[in-house]
Amino acid sequence: xxxxxxxxxxxxxxxxxxxxxxxxxxxxxxxxxxxxxxxxxxxxxxxxxxxxxxxxxxxxxxxxxxxxxxxxxxxxxxxxxxxxxxxxxxxxxxxxxxxxxxxxxxxxxxxxxxxxxxxxxxxxxxxxxxxxxxxxxxxxxxxxxxxxxxxxxxxxxxxxxxxxxxxxxxxxxxxxxxxxxxxxxxxxxxxxxxxxxxxxxxxxxxxxxxxxxxxxxxxxxxxxxxxxxxxxxxxxxxxxxxxxxxxxxxxxxxxxxxxxxxxxxxxxxxxxxxxxxxxxxxxxxxxxxxxxxxxxxxxxxxxxxxxxxxxxxxxxxxxxxxxxxxxxxxxxxxxxxxxxxxxxxxxxxxxxxxxxxxxxxxxxxxxxxxxxxxxxxxxxxxxxxxxxxxxxxxxxxxxxxxxxxxxxxxxxxxxxxxxxxxxxxxxxxxxxxxxxxxxxxxxxxxxxxxxxxxx
Amino acid sequence: xxxxxxxxxxxxxxxxxxxxxxxxxxxxxxxxxxxxxxxxxxxxxxxxxxxxxxxxxxxxxxxxxxxxxxxxxxxxxxxxxxxxxxxxxxxxxxxxxxxxxxxxxxxxxxxxxxxxxxxxxxxxxxxxxxxxxxxxxxxxxxxxxxxxxxxxxxxxxxxxxxxxxxxxxxxxxxxxxxxxxxxxxxxxxxxxxxxxxxxxxxxxxxxxxxxxxxxxxxxxxxxxxxxxxxxxxxxxxxxxxxxxxxxxxxxxxxxxxxxxxxxxxxxxxxxxxxxxxxxxxxxxxxxxxxxxxxxxxxxxxxxxxxxxxxxxxxxxxxxxxxxxxxxxxxxxxxxxxxxxxxxxxxxxxxxxxxxxxxxxxxxxxxxxxxxxxxxxxxxxxxxxxxxxxxxxxxxxxxxxxxxxxxxxxxxxxxxxxxxxxxxxxxxxxxxxxxxxxxxxxxxxxxxxxxxxxxxxxxxxxxxxxxxxxxxxxxxxxxx
Numbered sequence: 001x002x003x004x005x006x007x008x009x010x011x012x013x014x015x016x017x018x019x020x021x022x023x024x025x026x027x028x029x030x031x032x033x034x035x036x037x038x039x040x041x042x043x044x045x046x047x048x049x050x051x052x053x054x055x056x057x058x059x060x061x062x063x064x065x066x067x068x069x070x071x072x073x074x075x076x077x078x079x080x081x082x083x084x085x086x087x088x089x090x091x092x093x094x095x096x097x098x099x100x101x102x103x104x105x106x107x108x109x110x111x112x113x114x115x116x117x118x119x120x121x122x123x124x125x126x127x128x129x130x131x132x133x134x135x136x137x138x139x140x141x142x143x144x145x146x147x148x149x150x151x152x153x154x155x156x157x158x159x160x161x162x163x164x165x166x167x168x169x170x171x172x173x174x175x176x177x178x179x180x181x182x183x184x185x186x187x188x189x190x191x192x193x194x195x196x197x198x199x200x201x202x203x204x205x206x207x208x209x210x211x212x213x214x215x216x217x218x219x220x221x222x223x224x225x226x227x228x229x230x231x232x233x234x235x236x237x238x239x240x241x242x243x244x245x246x247x248x249x250x251x252x253x254x255x256x257x258x259x260x261x262x263x264x265x266x267x268x269x270x271x272x273x274x275x276x277x278x279x280x281x282x283x284x285x286x287x288x289x290x291x292x293x294x295x296x297x298x299x300x301x302x303x304x305x306x307x308x309x310x311x312x313x314x315x316x317x318x319x320x321x322x323x324x325x326x327x328x329x330x331x332x333x334x335x336x337x338x339x340x341x342x343x344x345x346x347x348x349x350x351x352x353x354x355x356x357x358x359x360x361x362x363x364x365x366x367x368x369x370x371x372x373x374x375x376x377x378x379x380x381x382x383x384x385x386x387x388x389x390x391x392x393x394x395x396x397x398x399x400x401x402x403x404x405x406x407x408x409x410x411x412x413x414x415x416x417x418x419x420x421x422x423x424x425x426x427x428x429x430x431x432x433x434x435x436x437x438x439x440x441x442x443x444x445x446x447x448x449x450x451x452x453x454x455x
Numbered sequence: 456x457x458x459x460x461x462x463x464x465x466x467x468x469x470x471x472x473x474x475x476x477x478x479x480x481x482x483x484x485x486x487x488x489x490x491x492x493x494x495x496x497x498x499x500x501x502x503x504x505x506x507x508x509x510x511x512x513x514x515x516x517x518x519x520x521x522x523x524x525x526x527x528x529x530x531x532x533x534x535x536x537x538x539x540x541x542x543x544x545x546x547x548x549x550x551x552x553x554x555x556x557x558x559x560x561x562x563x564x565x566x567x568x569x570x571x572x573x574x575x576x577x578x579x580x581x582x583x584x585x586x587x588x589x590x591x592x593x594x595x596x597x598x599x600x601x602x603x604x605x606x607x608x609x610x611x612x613x614x615x616x617x618x619x620x621x622x623x624x625x626x627x628x629x630x631x632x633x634x635x636x637x638x639x640x641x642x643x644x645x646x647x648x649x650x651x652x653x654x655x656x657x658x659x660x661x662x663x664x665x666x667x668x669x670x671x672x673x674x675x676x677x678x679x680x681x682x683x684x685x686x687x688x689x690x691x692x693x694x695x696x697x698x699x700x701x702x703x704x705x706x707x708x709x710x711x712x713x714x715x716x717x718x719x720x721x722x723x724x725x726x727x728x729x730x731x732x733x734x735x736x737x738x739x740x741x742x743x744x745x746x747x748x749x750x751x752x753x754x755x756x757x758x759x760x761x762x763x764x765x766x767x768x769x770x771x772x773x774x775x776x777x778x779x780x781x782x783x784x785x786x787x788x789x790x791x792x793x794x795x796x797x798x799x800x801x802x803x804x805x806x807x808x809x810x811x812x813x814x815x816x817x818x819x820x821x822x823x824x825x826x827x828x829x830x831x832x833x834x835x836x837x838x839x840x841x842x843x844x845x846x847x848x849x850x851x852x853x854x855x856x857x858x859x860x861x862x863x864x865x866x867x868x869x870x871x872x873x874x875x876x877x878x879x880x881x882x883x884x885x886x887x888x889x890x891x892x893x894x895x896x897x898x899x900x901x902x903x904x905x906x907x908x909x910x911x912x913x914x915x916x917x918x919x920x921x922x923x924x925x926x927x928x929x930x931x932x933x934x
Contacts, residue, residue, distance in 0.1 A: 057531075057729070060531060060532065061532050061556065062531060062532060062533065063532070063533045063534075063535065063811065064532075064533070064534045064535065064555065064556045065534075065535045065536070065811065066535065066536040066537075066549075066552045066553075067537075067809075068536075068537070068538065068539075069539070069809065070539055082513065082514055082515075083515055083516070084514065084515065084516035084517070085516060085517045085518070085519075086516065086517070086518040086519075086520075087518070087519050087520070088519075088520045088521060088522060088539040089519070089521065089539065089540075094519075097519075098517075098519075101517040101519075102516075102517070104588075105515035105516065105517060105588075106515075107588075108512070108515060108588045108589065108591075108592055109505075109511075109512050109513060109514065109515050109592075110511035110512045110513065110592075111511070112509075112511055112513050115513070140555065162729070162730055162731055164729070164731055199731055199852055204733075204885075206731075206733065206852045206853065207852065207853055208731065208850065208851075208852035208853065238853075241853070243929075246698050246699040246700075276508075276611050276613075276647060277610065277611070277647065277649070277654060278611070278647050278654065278656055380850075382848040382849075382850065382855070382856075382857045382881075383846065383847060383848050383857035383858065383859050383879050383881075384845050384846040384847075384848070384859055385845070385857075385859035385877060385878065385879035385931070387656075387877055389647070389654055389655065389656045390654070390655065390876070392876050392877055394696070394859065394877065394878045394879040394931040394932065394933070395857070395879055395931070396848070396855070396856075396857035396879050396881040396931070398850075398853075398855070412853060412855055413855050413881055413882070413883060413929065414881065414929065414931075415698075415857075415878075415879050415881050415929065415930075415931025416931070417696075417698065417878065417879075417931050417932055417933045418933060419933075451698050451931075451932070451933045451934075452698075453698035453699050453700075453881075453929050453930060453931045453932065454699075454700070454929060455699075455700055455929075
């Protein structure tokens with residue numbers, strides 16, 4: 001049977017560890033099988049990955065886990081009817097069975113005029129090599145040694161009483177995406193990490209904290225010693241935490257906590273929230289939703305970055321994308337389905353944003369603290385009290401009380417609450433201590449005024 | 456169990472030409488070094504999901520996953536490898552990787568299989584085929600129409616239907632050879648309502664270890680739509696929630712998420728063996744008011760959190776965690792029970808063959824007390840009455856926990872008055888139940904929607920409680 005698409009081999013960024021041509025053959029089988037079964041269009045994603053994770057606790061190996069995963073995801077369209085199937089089995093028969101299952105589902109789903117692949121002319125013409133794959137040739141024994149070193153630094157710190165252990169993980173994989181709009185792309189990626197979690201204090205005053213480093217390149221990880229030492233310091237500084245009185249104060253979100261605020265912002269300007277009219281930022285394109293000095297962009301092509309991707313989950317080329325300029329919302333975050341529902345064009349965000357960058361300010365984190373007369377520094381958040389429809393925000397937090405520009409004592413068992421619409425508008429500073437360990441890159445953030453509930 | 460075992464062997468082993476003697480040989484390979492226990496966990500699962508939105512069934516999906524996880528335990532050490540190929544060579548490969556955890560020592564013997572007799576808590580039939588695909592579509596469409604008919608302010612309705620059949624087979628060197636055929640169905644209705652430019656959203660749903668007929672009887676599916684619409688309309692009227700510490704009355708059923716977060720996780724065996732839980736070394740101590748008796752019960756027929764056997768082949772049990780306020784026991788899997796020298800409790804659970812088992816909850820609930828719920832509300836001058844929740848979370852070590860109300864009201868002078876916006880409640884696990892001053896006679900379990908996450912693994916769970924009054928809890932509103 002003839003292959004449905006002309007395969008553009010240049011879109012496969014070959015690396016020796018993964019058999020991309022083998023994946024391409026499976027994708028071709030899916031596409032031709034779909035044609036046999038009278039699908040009008042089809043898309044397929046195939047992913048392989050392999051890794052190792054070791055955990056050491058109290059100086060002894062606790063777990064040694066080997067990962068090896070494979071997955072196949074197929075979506076079939078029969079006219080405007082859609083059906084999907086997934087499988088962990090990539091054998092010839094299983095692939096055929098999955099295509100059949102997806103086709104059978106597409107017999108039952110309703111016609112949806114907005115459904116379908118992204119338009120052919122939007123497909124990434126080339127797949128830039130973003131330098132995302134750096135395998136770590138660390139053997140289990142070396143990983144154990146590294147984790148042991150990391151944990152022992154933490155445990156040797158005075159005041160550290162117990163440990164949840166240190167973990168070293170190496171992970172690599174490759175993913176191929178193809179569709180019947182003549183697109184096929186594949187690239188490999190890696191992700192390695194070292195983490196440590198320890199406990200300071202005893203009995204009723206136990207406090208746990210952790211630190212971690214994650215990167216695509218092993219050389220980019222913080223050292224085991226740095227991670228162990230930070231984990232210990234972070235746990236120690238929480239001992240003796242207490243409640244504070246209920247009242248309105250300025251709140252600083254540490255860089256790793258501030259990330260979630262921009263995550264909520266992205267949810268609120270995402271296609272599905274918008275076409276369902278279920279967003280506190282509905283129809284806000286062109287309006288000021290942040291203070292004037294704030295600029296936010298999506299930068300999908302940063303080399304070696306954790307959130308980088310050459311194309312989105314529909315094969316659409318990713319691009320630099322200004323979302324907020326001078327505090328004004330410039331654009332939404334859409335896939336092709338949401339775009340059609342909203343009468344516009346996809347922004348290359350099927351599957352989400354890729355490296356959201358919040359332009360940092362000039363202030364250091366310490367300067368930010370010094371600018372506070374009385375306020376709260378939040379270093380950990382709990383719970384899910386965020387309503388994207390209304391913007392209502394209420395979360396459990398712990399952190400530190402600040403007075404006269406200095407950290408006074410640790411606090412816990414309190415909540416912070418406000419409406420996200422007001423919170424975004426009252427971000428009075430973004431510090432320059434940018435945390436790049438994730439898909440959202442921001443420094444610490446100061447929100448002018450929030451209700452703290454305590455005793 | 457013979458029945459389950461036959462079905463499981465037919466579904467898992469037969470296609471790969473494997474027999475019980477292959478499993479013995481693989482375990483023999485696994486036990487080559489100083490391994491205390493070796494285990495093979497086979498799984499074949501099929502699941503499907505259907506989603507209706509904008510009045511049309513937009514999406515349907517079918518997923519089939521299979522594989523085997525191989526675990527080797529040596530003291531406190533665990534070696535683990537898995538394969539999504541069920542075949543003898545893959546078993547041997549994974550066994551070699553897993554046993555690399557232990558280096559020296561004596562070889563232990565693989566015990567002969569011993570028969571387990573656990574009662575079946577659910578049917579072996581596949582829920583996915585319990586009704587036709589056409590009937591599934593009609594059900595979703597009927598619920599969409601029903602929700603829209605209830606009130607003109609309903610703007611959007613999203614209905615989802617999901618079913619899973621999970622077939623598992625566990626063989627271990629301690630003589631375990633057990634299987635389970637687990638059905639699980641779930642339905643959810645989300646509505647978005649609008650009035651005078653104000654928008655609110657609410658969801659309700661349910662399910663259990665049964666098949667899709669569950670939603671068709673007693674107008675169960677319709678009741679989810681009615682409940683979602685009711686809650687969304689209530690929230691259209693909600694004013695700012697109060698901020699500060701005050702008496703809180705929790706409704707019956709799903710608010711039992713309190714128990715799951717405040718004490719449940721803290722009583723899981725792993726944290727207590729390691730001494731990292733706020734409840735470590737507290738067995739026999741008073742951790743709740745004498746009105747409180749809390750159990751974890753995996754033996755309830757057809758419940759979402761129930762298991763005929765856990766993922767290590769141990770029959771599920773009803774474990775008393777707290778009895779009249781006194782801490783009685785922890786929830787255990789084999790590894791932690793063995794290291795702590797206590798009995799297993801049937802709480803060894805894993806998300807799939809590709810994950811390691813650990814102690815997890817099943818259905819966690821508080822037994823009924825003797826107060827009339829009305830009487831409980833009347834006893835409060837000024838406080839909060841919370842009847843529905845989103846999720847929760849706990850810091851095991853400090854004991855601090857949160858859970859977020861999605862439907863709550865002010866109590867003023869013994870009466871439930873105005874609805875308030877969603878707010879997070881925060882407390883301290885080891886002492887929140889000591890502040891329980893009244894327990895209702897209206898024990899209810901949740902409708903079957905709970906998903907619990909721990910160490911990146913998700914498993915279905917249940918919770919429940921009667922109406923109860925906590926004299927002091929911090930409410931995270933804005934007013």
